[in-house]
Amino acid sequence: MKPRAGAKPTFHVKPDLAELERCALALPGATLDVKWGDVRVACVDGRMFATFHREVVAYKVAPDDFLALSGLPGVRPAPYLARARWIAVSDCSALTMTDLKAGLATSWKLVVQKLPRARRAFYGL
Template identity: 40%
Template sequence: MTPQALKAAALALPGAALSIQWGDDRVYKVGGKMFAATDGAGSNLSLKVTDIAFEALTETGRARPAPYLAKSKGVRFDDASALDDAEVADWLKTAHALVSAKLTKAVKKELGLV
């Protein structure tokens, strides 16, 4: 997946926003909470996944626990360009949904998520 396609897929999700943090990292958030991130070049991808996906992706070696996010079931793909666009779009939707589910009702309403 190209950095441009990843950005488009992430920002197409309801209430999603892009923030540049930690130097030039691209951090995708919903309600101020991170659901995905890439380095400035978009060469890697870190995102929140389900418990089952975390185990499957890390045990098979497709991904590794994301630095600073492993505790919250975040994975990192070191080569985002090798990932399938449809698969990444699905992971982004899941990551967005996992993070959105924990937002307050007021924030969800403000973002049009309810």
């Protein structure tokens, strides 16, 4: 299939999963686990806050941001986790690595905020 005349070429930029994993593991209490065969999962206090699998990073977002983010190019509701307001990013043309790292930190915070009070205090929230 040929591109239309005058159409801008599209460039797909895959997220750097290794860098994003390092960023996720730098967050307080974060651990990395392997689930469902080969999906690398970042957890805090045993609860997932990000997944890394086949050039796709998925993480939890604030309910107010879910619709706006999931409508961006290369971003979609995460399979099986969309009802919990997770997005899956397969192309960084709409989000920069800085945006993705901030998203991981926000996801971590959203998950920690749901922990019991004593555990939240342990993590400084």
